[in-house]
Amino acid sequence: MPSTATLERFIARVEENAHAEACEEFHTPHSSMRENQAPPRVGRDAHVAHERKVMARAKTVQSTCVRPVFVDGEHVVIRWIFRFEWLDGSTTRIEELAYQRWEGERIAEETFFYDPAQALPRQP
Numbered sequence: 076m077p078s079t080a081t082l083e084r085f086i087a088r089v090e091e092n093a094h095a096e097a098c099e100e101f102h103t104p105h106s107s108m109r110e111n112q113a114p115p116r117v118g119r120d121a122h123v124a125h126e127r128k129v130m131a132r133a134k135t136v137q138s139t140c141v142r143p144v145f146v147d148g149e150h151v152v153i154r155w156i157f158r159f160e161w162l163d164g165s166t167t168r169i170e171e172l173a174y175q176r177w178e179g180e181r182i183a184e185e186t187f188f189y190d191p192a193q194a195l196p197r198q199p
Contacts, residue, residue: 076149077177085182086140086153094138095126103181110187135160151175165196 077085081101088097102108102119109115116122130136141154152174159167171189175182 077146077151077180081180082144082146082151086144089138089155090140092130092136092138094130094136095123098122098126101180101182102185103178103183106181106183106185108185108187111189111191112186132161133159134162134164149177151177161196163196164199166199167194167196169193 085097085101088100098119102122104119105117106119106122107115107117108122108125116125137158139156141156145152152172155169155171155173157167157169157171159169161167169189170193171187174186174188176184
């Protein structure tokens with residue numbers, strides 16, 4: 076079960092747009108991450124690589140935790156809003172729920188739930 080201090084550090088890292096670094100710091104080496112029931116990415120290195128690839132396509136990113144954060148033992152649910160401005164000038168706004176299972180102070184499993192229609196970039 077994560078401590079409140081650990082959860083707050085994790086949220087702060089994501090809100091700083093240090094997404095890849097948050098994966099490095101807070102996921103277990105064997106963790107899994109999946110989007111809307113798609114096949115999971117397995118392994119912290121895969122999560123870091125994915126986050127770096129996404130961030131490289133963005134001019135700016137704004138990441139916001141919408142509170143409250145729900146914690147029940149090793150399970151945590153966080154509501155996020157992400158606003159991306161892509162290099163081509165288009166934008167994407169995604170509101171999602173992240174359902175996490177923690178092993179102590181690290182995330183072992185994470186599933187993101189969001190409407191995939193939100194992921195389509197909007198032209199300026």
